[in-house]
Amino acid sequence: MRSFMVIALVGLLSACSMAPKLERPPAPVPASFPETAAVPGSAVPATEMGWRTMFADPPLQRLIELALAHNRDLRLAALNVEAARSMFNIQQATRLPSVSLDASHSRERALAQDNSGKSRREVSNQVAVNVGTSAFELDLFGRVRSLSDAALARYLASEQGRDAAQISLIGAVADAYFARQLAAEQRQLAERTLEDWQQSLKLARLLQDAKQNSSLDVAQAEGQVASAEADLQARQRAFAQAGNALQLLVGDALPADLPAARVLERQPLVAPVPAGLPSDLLLGRPDIRQAEQTLSAANADIGAARAAFFPQLSLTASFGYASSSLGGLFDPSRQVWRFAPQISQPLFQAGRLRAELRLAKVRKSEAVAQYERAIQIAFREVADALAGAATLDRQIEAQGRVVTSAQRRVALSGLRYRAGLDGRLELLDAQRQLYGAQQTLLELRRDAVVNSVALYKALGGGLRERTIITAATSRAANPDLQEP
Template sequence: MMRRLLTLPLIGCLGACSLTPALQRPPAPVPASFPVASAVPASAPASAVPASALGWRAMFGDPRLQRLIDLALENNRDLRLATLNVQAARARSNIEGAASLPTVGLDATHSRERTLATDATSRELDRQTGVNVALSAFELDLFGRVRTLSEAAFARYLASEQGRDAAQIALVGAVADAYFTQRLADEQLRLSERTLTDWRQSLELARLLKQAEQNSSLDVAQAEGQVALAEADVEGRRRALAEADNALQLLVGSELPGDLPPAVSLERQPVIARLPAGLPADLLLTRPDLRQAEQMLVAANADVGAARAAFFPQISLTASFGYASASLGSLFDPAREVWRFAPQISQPLFQGGRLRAELRLAEVRKSEAVAQYERAIQVAFREVADALAGTATFDRQIEAQRRAVSATQRSLELSELRYRAGLDGRLDLLDAQRQLYASRQALLDLRRAEIANRVALYKALGGGLHADSDDAAAAPTESRG
């Protein structure tokens, strides 16, 4: 009896020990702060809350875009697959967790058998009824192998949840980018069509002047060439719009409905321009992809502990208790009790180096997880830094481009006056028209790039997970560790 009492604390101590190495998260391999960027003008719309707490409805005020994001979150196949992956990871975690609990089953049997008697002249009828409660091969997790496998599976489940959140953020940003690309293609097409209409009128005027012998065939040929270039550009813009429609429809996951709200022009898009960036360390708390990489590191570290525990003995218990009787009426008679207790210990002796190779593989996988974790931090830092650089420069660049459009507009007006006065040839007028058209298209491109930069900063700071800012504030904070 005394030996049993001494054995229990020993088993408890062994069960409390862990062969999993202490997890040392590497320091963030990035500077302590983002590069200093010039401030955006105070007139630009700003957010008073962090991007991760800013709902995408507040970030993107265009009702048409909001409806498209709603449809994408409901129908997008990639997001649906990410959600299914979370459910599968949760099921695997539950399976691994169940291994730490004993498996108990109830068996009931009844058999009838007719056999020949010993004298071979008569037959005997045997009956057997049994009820049995059995504990099947329950492993005593003295060295933490089962526990660490369960911890690894749970960490991968948490990583899949973060991966699903990261997929949603990416989807919201992708829908916004595709929508603004569509708006750019539509506005550039309409600008090209208006320009083509103006240049066709100029061609007709050139032909009339040629008939009146007030200009030469060279003027007509130059005008015809300019119209042909505009026609080619219109076809290219139509193709770009069709491709943008297809890309947006793919992200939405269904045919675009016909009752969408009216579109808002790029110039009037209510997209928040200024977002507080915080510090690089904040990204570890706000970006799901970084939390996903961190959980994968936790899982890889637990795998090392499981590989170490495989070197030690595995003790399993099999036991059963029940009743067996030839008569159902006397089945539960205490004299009919039967039991079986079969402990088993298994100690690896020689496996050709397989266990050492598995341990080495687990250690290499942990090193890979560390490298992936560090790389994810570096990528996140660069995405934020690039977006901040764009925030600091796009406003001034767009303002300069607007001045260029105004200057080319005045240049065209003066060129038309000089052409009508006979001071300049038609070639100078055509060149002024082309410059104005190119500068207007460039202004649209810049406006689209500026909005894309805002979307990129919003995603890089972890925004897009919640529809409304109130939902983000009410969401539970993820624990690290």
């Protein structure tokens, strides 16, 4: 019993740690984001804004729900968390002695000699019951503790990785959804344009039959229609490919009963934050917290590598009973015990331990660089999104004037062509300019929507689902609602 008291006492002793003190490197970015024009938005931080608040379009909400339930990448991230948790539990278990109960019974027949030297056969029985621990390391220098701390940090890093994967998935679903909507609107524009140009071709042929124009006008109109037909096929292909990308992200077939999506111009999105946030808010992003936990794990590995230079003390002990018969097994006179401490000091390892320590330090340096790089990437993502928010609305407004001007030119060119003042070439050029301007305007509207998604994602939004009702949220969900 005394030996077990010693085991319990030593096991309760807190081991010292040889891991270096972890100091988080300063963020290698400016203290605030670059100054941009004021961007109106919600005062609710992106991390507190649920994705249902950000994405109020019902079909997009349903697709995000399906993606969170069926996406394989997110499922793998969740499984990685479970695997890291199990690894931590395994490593944590080594800090306490493992106690086992062993029971055995043996029966043996062997030759024996009596006092006269004659051999005879004897049958012997042995019954034993033991409780004990085997090769439990007394963590005097913190090696086991450091390994446990490293496993815990990797488990926490995997949790942050899972959160980062969810944010990336929600952003990717939204991007694919808006890419599909852009392709659908561009296809509709291509269909309308093709119908208009087919009418122009019909008119050119009628005028040729009436000897009022030449075959050149008809050839130009035919080439214009062929170009529109080719572009329509390209738009149909883009729509199908965008649907395939969205289906891959969702992880299942797209529902056939999805409600109609809103056009890009009227998407109810909320700008998550105004411009000018301090860059230290980026430390709340899961990918940065993941890099920080990876750094903690690398730092703990250095402690384990240092402790490997010092003696390792392990303990094997057992207590039980042994008897030749089951009936007398638990007689006090049948008690047996074993106490076997063992100490091991590395003497010659051919440089292996020093190489392992150098490797641990290099891994920590890599983790520091990855941590700093994650901050720099996050800073750039937010800065780019803020720059987009400050300029895209004005660019869309200017492009709208380009479309209006091109429409007026087409109308005037048509009148002059029918009056015989201009040739067909002027009208064709005006129509092509209008078509290109309209396509550019659609792309800019998609860019503005995607930029809002990028800002929301860059600031760590997407982990919460709940809806936060604010004035900005109400206006986004009801685009027709105007300020009083």
